[in-house]
Amino acid sequence: MSSVRVRFAPSPTGFFHIGSARTALFNWLYARHTGGVFILRIEDTDAARNSDAYLDVIYQSLAWLGLNWDEGPRVDANGGGECGPYRQSERGHVYREYLEKLRAAGRVYEKDGATWFRLLGERHEVYDEHRQKTVTKVKTAPMVIDDAIRGRVERVEDEDFVIFRSDGNPVFHFVNVVDDIAMRITHVIRGEDHLSNTSKHVALLEAFGVKPPVFAHIPLILKQNGPGKMSKRDQGALIEEYQKRGYLPEAVVNFITLLGWNPGGDREKLPVAEIVSLFDLPAVNQSNARFDDKKMAHMNMLYLLALPAAEFAARARTYFATLPAEAGAAALAADAAYFEAVMGLAQPKIKGFEELPAYTAYFWGEAYPTDEKAQAKALAKGEPKARLAELAELVRAPATDFSSDAALEAAIKALAEARGLGFGDYQGVARVAVTGLAAGPSITSLIRLLGRERVASRLERFAAGLGREA
RNA sequence: GCCCCCAUCGUCUAUCGGUUAGGACAGGAGAUUCUCAUUCUUCAAAGCGGGGUUCGAUUCCCCGUGGGGGCACCA
CATH class of the missing domain: 1.10.10.350 (Arc Repressor Mutant, subunit A)
Structure with missing residues (x-):
């Protein structure tokens, strides 16, 4: 077994975004590829925005995609893992302990009721036009990140920043770094939107005297139409949407893997086991990818066509069961052999399960x-x-x-x-x-x-x- | 405004200095089938611009331009 330890650290906001799914997937792939450990950590330090009900969305979506975690909440067999608890809302004692380490090293101070992290270097005041206020800049040495995907990235971190809010709660940058240390994370695989933040994290890591993990910043998924990255509101952005529409999870996994990674050559449809064996960080693309629902649908059709007939029928049955009674009950009530026969006719014809109700309505009764x-x-x-x-x-x-x-x-x-x-x-x-x-x-x-x-x-x-x- | 990242067909991408720049999705045309879908054949479609380096640049370097991200007591 390798010593690789990676984590997926979502925040329970009520949605499971396709970009989050890919980040989780790449972490999972890397863990499985290297024989390492995949950890699920819940970043719920913002009590105002998080809720327990939202946690289920995360568990449920990961389970649907087949991304099982070795350590984290809901790992019943071994109590979750040796680095628990895995919800940040339950790790207050760890953060206070690490805060004291920084305090002892003289790297924190209080201001406006909040606790700030002190950068090392000469200070001077400067007016920031963007924020329209005077800020204190610190002349520091550049932080160097040796990114597994991007190569060497250098960035100067030149302002102290808050690590504990005035309400007493720790801030993302702090808990993220502390937990990565405490959970002995070896590779931080995350979205490129964190690349600029990484200099903060490296500064913190240095203050703790800890060797940084390997960073790997994966490109973002851009929305299909219009400018910017994909957001919750965009068509096709939510994993639960694919689930609801009856997409095959293996098709979704295959598709989003290809958004930013490929095995080289012409192959596109790959069983997940093969992706696991071929996947590696340096092969991940550096440029953002635009989402394409047509190609996603096509991939789904390919998987649908390839399913053994009995498997197709079984999954179709599961799909009908998720529908409201008026759409699904009649099909479910049909004789099993008859149902399978109907599915046998539908399988080579449809592109997705969502077509099934309309496509087969006349088989279930006279009210079509x-x-x-x-x-x-x-x-x-x-x-x-x-x-x-x-x-x-x-x-x-x-x-x-x-x-x-x-x-x-x-x-x-x-x-x-x-x-x-x-x-x-x-x-x-x-x-x-x-x-x-x-x-x-x-x-x-x-x-x-x-x-x-x-x-x-x-x-x-x-x-x-x-x-x-x- | 400042900082960081990126740049091949409309889209996802292959190419790791020498190729007729390949594949897939989408689009056009055709064939096949009882409709539709599949499938097959086929057409159209790309190296952002300018400088270098080199015998030779899509590929390496620089500058532009464009796109993306970050700059919170959100994560």
Whole structure:
């Protein structure tokens, strides 16, 4: 086992952002790749913004993505890990202890009721135009960060900063560094938005006399449209959204991995186990990536298509179970073998589970909607009413061979040829009559699955409706 | 305003000084199928600009420009 220890340190704000997901993922990948330890630490020092209810969003999203943590909250088997507690709100004693270390070293002072960290160097006052106030600058040596992704980055940290608020609570920069020390973190893998903050962290690390961990700042995910990084409000930003829409987590993992990393060459669809074995920090890109929901959807389709039929059906069942009763109950009530058969027809056709309810509605009962445009188009030419009647008769006739798609197709073709028509003269109108839709699985397979009686009565009922309108 | 990071098709990217600059998504055209989707064929599409270094730069360096991030008693 390697000595690598990485952590994902989210703040429970009620959302689990796709950028956070990727940060968690890259940490997890690195831990798994190196045989190290993946730690979950909850950064909930801001009592005003955090809430226990929000924690579930984090646990739930990580679990869905398959990112299991070795140390942290909810690791029941071994009590969480040896560096607990893992919620910062429960680590006040640790922060006070570390504060005393700094105090003993003469590196802190009080001002305006808050506790400040003192930088070393000559001081002078200067007016800051941006903040429109006078600030004290400190002439310090540049902090050097040897970033595993960016290379050498140098930045001058030239102002003292608050480490304990006047309300007595410690500030992010402080707790982040203290916990990384206390939890013996070896690699800090986080978003590039922290790169500029890192000089603060290195200054703190130096004050504690601790050798800094390896830093690795990963690029940000930019919003699909418009300027800036992706935020909670953008389309596709929330992990729970993908979950709700029935995306396959392995597809989401594969996609967001590729936003900033790739194995080299042309390969894109990679099983997570292979990503784990190939992943490494130096191969992570340095430039920000723009989110693309079309490519995400495509990746999802690839995974859907590749699923074994039974697995597809099982996952589809789970998806239906998440829907409101009016959308999912009928499907769930169906006979298991029948349900699997319907899913067998849907799997090669749909791009995502979210299409499933509309795509399969007519399989679960007689109360399915009819697409007006599809209906108008199907009825526009020929003699639809006659075709429907002929087909109903054919379907009802016990002599008609239902044993295979090919046999049924041959029967319909024979019917068509006898009248100088083609298969298409029946297919379109029959589809609208039986499914209410313009598109769907092959007409012969869905007729066979629905059964003679159900199809015939739908054909007749539809034809009767035409009579009234005409 | 100050500081930091980045820069190849519309988008995600391959290339680690010498290539007809490749792939994928999206887009166009076509083929196949009973519709649709898949699949297949095919078309269009890129090295931000200017200086260097080099026999040779997409690749290395500098300057611009553009994009992104940071500059809180948020994390």
